Amino acid sequence: MQLTLWTYEGPPHVGAMRIATSMRDVHYVLHAPQGDTYADLLFTMIERRDQRPPVTYTTFQARDLGGDTAGLVTRTVAEAFERHQPKALLVGESCTAELIQDQPGALALGMNLPVPVIPLDLPAYTKKENWGAAETFYQLTRALLSDRVPAPGTAREQRPAGRRPRANLLGPTVLGFRCRDDVVEITRLLEQLGIDVHVVAPLGAVPEDIRRLPEADFNIDLYPEIAHTTAAWLQRNFGMPCSTTVPMGLGATRDFIAEVARLAGVDPAPVLGRERPGVARLDGSQSRMQWYARSVDSTYLTGKRVFIFGDATHAIAAARIATEEMGFTVVGLGTYSREFARDLRAAAQRYGVEPLIADDYLEVEQAIAAATPELVLGTQMERHIAKRLGIACAVISVPIHVQDVPARYSPVYGFEGANVLFDTWVHPLVMGLEEHLLQMFRGDFEFGDDAPASHLSHAGKSMQSQTPAPTVEPATSDPDAPPWTPDGEKELRKIPFFVRGKARRNTESYARERGLREITVETLYDAKAHFGR
Amino acid sequence: MTDLSALPPAHTCADIPVLRERGQREVFCGLTGIVWLHRKLQDAFFLVVGSRTCAHLIQSAAGVMIFAEPRFGTAILTDRDLAGMADANEELDRICVTLLERRPDIRALFLVGSCPSEVIKLDLAKAAERLNSRLLPRVRVVNYSGSGIETTFTQGEDNALKAMVPLLPATDQKQLLVVGCLADVVEDQFRRCFEALGIGPVHFFPPRRAAELPPVGRNTLVLPAQPFNGETVRTLIARGATVLPAPYPFGVEGTTAWLTAAATEWDVTPDRFHAVTAPMIERARTALARHRGHLAGKRLFMLPDSQLEIPLARFLHREMGMDPVEIGTPYLDRQMVAAELPLLPAGATLSEGQHLERQLDRVRAAAPDLVVCGLGLANPLEAEGIATKWSIELVFTPIHGYDQAGDLAEIFARPSDRRARLRV
Numbered sequence: 001m002q003l004t005l006w007t008y009e010g011p012p013h014v015g016a017m018r019i020a021t022s023m024r025d026v027h028y029v030l031h032a033p034q035g036d037t038y039a040d041l042l043f044t045m046i047e048r049r050d051q052r053p054p055v056t057y058t059t060f061q062a063r064d065l066g067g068d069t070a071g072l073v074t075r076t077v078a079e080a081f082e083r084h085q086p087k088a089l090l091v092g093e094s095c096t097a098e099l100i101q102d103q104p105g106a107l108a109l110g111m112n113l114p115v116p117v118i119p120l121d122l123p124a125y126t127k128k129e130n131w132g133a134a135e136t137f138y139q140l141t142r143a144l145l146s147d148r149v150p151a152p153g154t155a156r157e158q159r160p161a162g163r164r165p166r167a168n169l170l171g172p173t174v175l176g177f178r179c180r181d182d183v184v185e186i187t188r189l190l191e192q193l194g195i196d197v198h199v200v201a202p203l204g205a206v207p208e209d210i211r212r213l214p215e216a217d218f219n220i221d222l223y224p225e226i227a228h229t230t231a232a233w234l235q236r237n238f239g240m241p242c243s244t245t246v247p248m249g250l251g252a253t254r255d256f257i258a259e260v261a262r263l264a265g266v267d268p269a270p271v272l273g274r275e276r277p278g279v280a281r282l283d284g285s286q287s288r289m290q291w292y293a294r295s296v297d298s299t300y301l302t303g304k305r306v307f308i309f310g311d312a313t314h315a316i317a318a319a320r321i322a323t324e325e326m327g328f329t330v331v332g333l334g335t336y337s338r339e340f341a342r343d344l345r346a347a348a349q350r351y352g353v354e355p356l357i358a359d360d361y362l363e364v365e366q367a368i369a370a371a372t373p374e375l376v377l378g379t380q381m382e383r384h385i386a387k388r389l390g391i392a393c394a395v396i397s398v399p400i401h402v403q404d405v406p407a408r409y410s411p412v413y414g415f416e417g418a419n420v421l422f423d424t425w426v427h428p429l430v431m432g433l434e435e436h437l438l439q440m441f442r443g444d445f446e447f448g449d450d451a452p453a454s455h456l457s458h459a460g461k462s463m464q465s466q467t468p469a470p471t472v473e474p475a476t477s478d479p480d481a482p483p484w485t486p487d488g489e490k491e492l493r494k495i496p497f498f499v500r501g502k503a504r505r506n507t508e509s510y511a512r513e514r515g516l517r518e519i520t521v522e523t524l525y526d527a528k529a530h531f532g533r
Numbered sequence: 534m535t536d537l538s539a540l541p542p543a544h545t546c547a548d549i550p551v552l553r554e555r556g557q558r559e560v561f562c563g564l565t566g567i568v569w570l571h572r573k574l575q576d577a578f579f580l581v582v583g584s585r586t587c588a589h590l591i592q593s594a595a596g597v598m599i600f601a602e603p604r605f606g607t608a609i610l611t612d613r614d615l616a617g618m619a620d621a622n623e624e625l626d627r628i629c630v631t632l633l634e635r636r637p638d639i640r641a642l643f644l645v646g647s648c649p650s651e652v653i654k655l656d657l658a659k660a661a662e663r664l665n666s667r668l669l670p671r672v673r674v675v676n677y678s679g680s681g682i683e684t685t686f687t688q689g690e691d692n693a694l695k696a697m698v699p700l701l702p703a704t705d706q707k708q709l710l711v712v713g714c715l716a717d718v719v720e721d722q723f724r725r726c727f728e729a730l731g732i733g734p735v736h737f738f739p740p741r742r743a744a745e746l747p748p749v750g751r752n753t754l755v756l757p758a759q760p761f762n763g764e765t766v767r768t769l770i771a772r773g774a775t776v777l778p779a780p781y782p783f784g785v786e787g788t789t790a791w792l793t794a795a796a797t798e799w800d801v802t803p804d805r806f807h808a809v810t811a812p813m814i815e816r817a818r819t820a821l822a823r824h825r826g827h828l829a830g831k832r833l834f835m836l837p838d839s840q841l842e843i844p845l846a847r848f849l850h851r852e853m854g855m856d857p858v859e860i861g862t863p864y865l866d867r868q869m870v871a872a873e874l875p876l877l878p879a880g881a882t883l884s885e886g887q888h889l890e891r892q893l894d895r896v897r898a899a900a901p902d903l904v905v906c907g908l909g910l911a912n913p914l915e916a917e918g919i920a921t922k923w924s925i926e927l928v929f930t931p932i933h934g935y936d937q938a939g940d941l942a943e944i945f946a947r948p949s950d951r952r953a954r955l956r957v
Contacts, residue, residue, distance in 0.1 A: 001582075001624035002609045003632060010589040033648045035562025035681030038590045040909030050916035052909065059558045062651070062682040076557070083890060095584035096648035096682070099615075124584060125612040 006361040006381055008336040008399055012122035012132025013094045014039050019136040020090055021053040022173040022202040026140075027086035028055045029077050031069075031104040032094035046402050047174055056080035058097075058104075065100065073104045074111060081113055088144065088207040089113060090136065092120030116207070118143045128359075130225040130311065130337060133173060137202055138229040144210045149237045156239040159217050165264035166198035166216040170231055170242075171223030173202055177314060177398050181411035182222060186247060189414050192271045193257065195264045202226075214238045218263040222246070222413070225311050225337055248317035250287050250325055250418040251277075287415040289422045293325055304429070307332035307373035309356065309364055309382050310397025312340030314412075316347040318377050318396050321421060323351055332371040334358060361385075372502040375429060380404065392428035396421075481508035484519045491521045506531045549874060549883050551865060556888025559907050560838055560863055561594060561925075562681030563689025564647065568595045569928060570693055570739070571604040573714050576640040577743045578632065579605040581679070582625060582655060583647030594925070604639070606632070610649055621653075625660055626667075633672055640671075641743030643693060646678035673700070673743070685863040687761035687840045687928065690714055694739060694765040697746065698772065701738075704748035709735045709795055710774065712766060713759030716931035717741065723782075723934060726792065729809045732799045738765075749774055754798055756791065758782060758933060760873070761840035763866040780872045781841075782933045783941060784848035785817045790872070813935035820939025821852060827946035827953075829854030831902035834895075837861035837887050838907050838924040845905075845927070845941075847876045853942055857881040858899045861892065903948060920948040 009015075013030060020028035021043050030036065037057055043049045058076045060069050081089060091108040105119020118139050122132045159165060167190060172179035180203070187197045198216035199209045213219075213234060219242040221231045231242040241263050247256035254275055261268035276284045280294040292298060306328040308318045312335040322328040334356025335344045341357045348355035356367050365385045368376060376386040376393040380401045386393035395404050396412070411417040484492065495503045503524070510527035511519045564587055567579045581587045588607035608628045613619040625644075633639055642664070644657045657676035664674040677696040679689040694712070709732055711723065720737050727735045736747030751773035757766055758781065766776055779794035780787045789810060796806050833855045835842040842862050849855040859882040867874070877883070884892070896904055896919065904914055904921045911921040922945055932941040 001614055001619070001621065001628055002611060003606055003628045004585075004588045004609050005603050005606045006592055007585060007588045007607075009585075010593075011585040013586075014589065033562070033681035034558045034560055034685060035564065035590060035648070036586060037557070037559045037907075037909060038561055038565075038593055040559065041907070042593055044910070044912040045908050048912060050912055052913045057557050059556065060682065062680075065652070065682070079890075095586050096652055099649060099652045123612070124586065125610060125615055128585065 004360075008359050008361070008379065008381060009129035010039070010042075011095055011124050012127045012129060012135070013092055013120075013124065014042070015129040015132025015134070016090060016092055016120055016122060016136040017043070017053055017055055018129075018133050018173045018175050019140065019202050020055060021049070021175075023205050023207075025087040025206045026054060026090065027080055027084045027088075028053075028090040028092070029058070029073075029080050029104070029108065030055055030092055030094060031058045031060070031073055031076075031097035031102060033096050034059050034061065036094050042175060046400065047405050048402070049174065054084065054086070056084075060097070069097075069100060070102045070107055073102055073107050077104075077108045077111060077113075081115075086115060088116045088118065088140065090118050090120055090140065092122060095124035098124050116143055131339060133226050134229045137226060138233060140207075141201075141210055141213065141230050142233060144207055145214065145237075148211065148214060154239075159265070164194055164196050165218075165266060166196045167260065167264065168198050168213055168216045168219045169200045170219050170221050171202075171225075171227030172200060173223070173226055175398065175400075176223060176226070177311075177396070177400060177404070178410060178412045178417075179203055179223070181409050182413040182417065184409070185411035185414035185416050186220070186222065189247070189253075189257070189271070190260065193261055193264065193268065194266055194270075195260065214240065216240070218242060218260075220260065224313055224340065246313050246317050247413045248314065248417060249321035249421070250285060250289055250415070252317055252320060253287075253414050253418060285415070287418040289325065289415075289418040292419075292422050293327070298327070298426075301426070301429070302327045304328045304375055305331045305371070305373045306375045306377060307368050307371050307382075308396070309334045309336075309368075309376075309378040311335060311379075312337040312344050314397035315377075316344060318421075319347055319351050321418075322377070322425075325418070326422070326425065328375070331373050332356060332367055334364065334367065369501075372499060374499070375425065377425065394424045394428055478505070478508045478512070480512060482511050482516050482518050485521075487521050488519045488524055491524050503528070549877060549879075549881075552882055552884040554884055554886040554888040554891065556886075556891065558685070558863070558887045559836070559889050559909055560887065561686040561907070562590070562648070563679035563684030563686065563692060564591055564645065564681075565594045565686055566679065566689030566693060567591055567605045567645065569714055570690060573717075573739055573741065574641065574743045575741055576638065577604065577643060578636060578639045578641070579643045579645055580629065580632065581605070581607040581645045581647055582650045582657060583607055583610065583645075584649045585609055587647045587649075604636075610653075615653065621655055622660060622663070625655075626664060629664055629668075629674070633668070640673065642668075642672055642674045643696075644674060644676040645689075645693075646676065646680055648680045648682050651678065651680050651682060675700070685840070686838060687759070688863075690759070691762045691764050694762055695768050697739070697743070698749070698765060698768040701746050701772070702748040703772075704750045705752055706734070706748075706750070707752040708748070708754070709733070709798075710747060710749060710753050710755050710769070711735065711737045712755055712757045712769070713762050714739055715758055715933055719931045719933045719937060722936055726809065726813075726934075727795065730792070730796055730799070730801050730806065732795050732801065754795070756795055757869065758791075759841075760844055760866070760869045763869045766869070778872045780847065780876065781844040783844050784852045784938050785814055785821065785935065786852055787844065787848055788817075788933070788935050788938070789814065810935070817935040817938040821942050823939065824942035824946040825853055827949040828942065831855050831949070832899065833857045834899055834901040834904045835860050836892065836896075836904065836906040836910065836924070837863045837884065838905070839927050840864075841924070841927050842905070843870045843873050843877070843883075846881070847873050848941070849945060850878050850881075851876060852938075853945070855903075855945075858901050859884055859892075859895060861885075861887065863887070903945060905945075920952060922948055 020026050043053045058072050091105045093104050108117045172183050219231050219240050221227045221242050234240045235242050243259050245256040245259045247253045257268050257271050282291045284290045306322050308315050315335045319330050319333050330351040333348045333353050336359040345355045376382050377396045379397050379399050383393050410420050507524050507527040511523050571579050614621045646657050661674040661676040675696045677692040738747050749772050753774040755769050755774045755776045777794040779791045782788040782791040842860050846857045846860045861884045865885045905924050908923050914921050931937045
């Protein structure tokens with residue numbers, strides 16, 4: 001048993017729903033009790049889908065349990081097929097149905113429906129949403145391509161001369177992070193390289209598209225959490241190579257261009273030739289981000305302490321952007337994607353921080369409070385943690401809320417994605433000279449501790465009213481440390497809120513190590529000089 | 534007492550035919566009640582013993598409204614618990630003790646059963662007993678079921694309250710007990726109103742603190758404020774209480790009739806009743822009049838969800854002039870709506886249970902002006918050109934009593950108001 005207050009991922013059948021809802025002409029029959037239909041609202045409210053997810057629930061009740069729940073499954077499958085006429089049918093169960101062992105998948109297979117029926121076995125008590133999505137995409141692909149797998153050792157056909165290279169974009173789903181716009185952005189980028197997008201899946205694909213996957217020359221795994229299993233299977237069975245670079249951030253986008261050009265056998269120069277890394281000019285890159293990051297206004301971003309947490313794909317990419325493209329200092333890096341823990345650990349080592357592999361919200365909150373960052377890049381959970389701690393925050397990963405599905409075009413991949421990320425991460429910060437003014441005139445009654453950046457003042461106010469819990473300082477006083485004099489305490493209050501906890505801790509440990517009897521204004525500045533930055 | 538002549542006459546529809554449906558339901562399970570109960574009971578913690586689905590459900594239903602400091606959580610069963618490798622009882626005790634150590638302010642711990650805990654027959658009553666012998670008197674442990682195989686949406690509150698009834702102290706004093714979770718502001722209004730009428734003592738159940746339970750006994754008169762607490766009310770009757778049958782306090786008519794039920798028992802004179810209620814009624818009528826233009830003559834279709842459908846349809850029909858086409862209810866508890874059914878218009882279909890697809894076919898065929906439904910259905914129906922109102926708003930918003938009547942009407946008028954404004 002595991003105590004959970006908030007969960008980063010839903011159960012695995014919600015992952016399966018994401019695949020079914022991303023596609024067209026696919027229906028999912030879910031053996032589940034009343035209540036599990038809550039998952040529909042994730043799609044219709046958070047992502048504002050204008051259609052119900054293509055899911056039919058059996059809705060079994062306690063009184064059914066002694067009787068014929070299996071009959072309920074076959075009746076529901078028959079009705080759902082009749083009404084929705086899907087081209088492929090997924091059949092599975094939620095956590096409770098798993099316990100009553102009706103084997104809905106096998107029951108549906110036994111009905112000899114005229115379309116492919118894919119039974120889903122998603123263990124609800126060991127696995128979670130992203131795994132469920134990946135497994136569903138894989139099972140669906142495997143089932144739809146079962147008759148097309150070539151004999152082992154069959155050589156892959158070479159691309160005929162004169163035909164443009166083709167790539168599949170694998171992994172985008174509904175309720176993913178900005179998938180809709182990333183697909184558009186990457187399609188544009190591939191067009192610049194002369195590469196055609198053959199199939200995008202699961203987002204917007206029909207079962208027949210899945211059957212066409214092997215006709216492409218290679219796969220692009222845009223979201224490894226969702227597509228890695230499928231891409232690896234296509235590589236093993238059809239010899240289809242697959243990209244490994246996630247094109248999030250300017251540097252990663254350039255690496256991605258080099259990689260796909262190699263996979264496609266095309267010259268990257270028409271695109272990469274226009275990229276001039278390190279050139280501080282607006283025309284140094286297709287992305288404005290390069291010049292924005294180098295413009296003097298951005299110098300205040302230097303060394304900002306940033307804590308990053310999310311799915312592994314977005315967290316790892318964000319750490320590189322933060323370090324190399326924004327000039328931040330990464331003070332924490334973590335993921336809830338245990339399946340990709342190894343990749344995250346490697347990244348954490350690169351940036352010299354302890355990796356945090358956790359799906360316990362409280363553990364993440366503690367880690368953030370201890371790291372005293374100035375900016376948190378996370379999921380909607382971290383947005384709430386940051387709000388409570390009074391730290392700026394931008395969302396970079398699922399789980400998301402409705403405001404993270406913007407109406408405007410806002411990819412996070414490719415050149416435009418780099419622009420979007422620059423804006424999104426800079427926006428919550430107190431900017432440039434304003435930051436100096438806030439620090440210089442801490443005592444101004446209009447500033448105070450809660451004073452947000454002037455362009456955020458409205459958000460700051462509503463934040464206060466929405467948060468019943470009083471804002472707490474990230475680090476509390478050490479009981480073993482000598483007491484603060486009133487003047488010392490007053491001086492401490494003049495230090496910006498987001499670093500005050502650290503200043504307090506440093507000063508207290510400095511005073512304790514030196515055996516001081518009290519902490520004065522002088523101690524505070526001695527400690528500041530000692531620790532430096 | 535009060536002039537109700539402006540209202541349409543009541544048809545006698547207590548024997549209204551009921552369309553019984555069976556099939557896919559698009560309704561939350563009883564766990565959802567935790568979202569408002571944990572805010573009402575300020576010293577209680579709700580621990581669901583269930584799966585990741587349960588945790589995800591409550592989190593999704595709650596959205597971000599209450600992200601601040603949750604007094605609820607889920608003890609998620611893992612394969613180790615199911616395989617018997619870990620003694621689920623020991624695990625549960627460990628989690629409860631850890632939890633209470635972290636939250637010393639908690640005085641009541643609700644162990645909430647779920648679909649999986651019931652299917653594996655995890656005995657939460659035994660667990661509560663075991664924990665009580667360890668934790669009382671500091672913390673009282675209570676158990677109830679919020680599982681989807683047994684409860685629908687608001688039934689979770691009924692089960693939670695019912696579980697507390699045996700703990701209520703006994704009294705023989707004549708008193709009024711208002712049953713059902715109300716917004717604090719509404720509770721305060723009713724308290725002032727009863728006091729002005731000379732009705733008392735008055736207790737509210739659930740109380741704001743689980744450690745301050747109201748007493749009950751043979752001179753207790755129960756006035757239900759929510760139609761979904763049938764089991765709780767019947768358990769209170771078993772403890773000697775008497776129920777005052779009345780419509781629910783929605784709108785002017787409902788609130789007046791509801792207060793009248795209590796006033797009659799306390800022999801409040803018509804003059805005094807009038808003196809106390811007349812200014813509030815006047816205020817409420819003014820507030821209602823503002824919204825009638827958006828609602829009068831409009832056709833209403835209510836999908837089964839919060840169990841508030843019957844009293845709200847009555848209010849919307851009789852006071853706002855709406856024309857209910859179908860009134861769905863997850864289940865029909867005739868005892869709890871005995872005073873409401875005769876006030877429903879003849880010609881409206883009353884449906885119990887749900888077969889979602891067939892019901893949506895009826896919605897499309899009826900082409901109503903407003904559909905009241907759950908969050909999962911609202912946007913898809915809007916995209917079909919049908920105006921909707923989320924029923925979950927009705928359990929998260931103060932809607933009872935005279936001073937909320939206007940707000941209640943506004944909830945239903947807003948979709949039409951919005952449509953009238955938009956030019957996109």
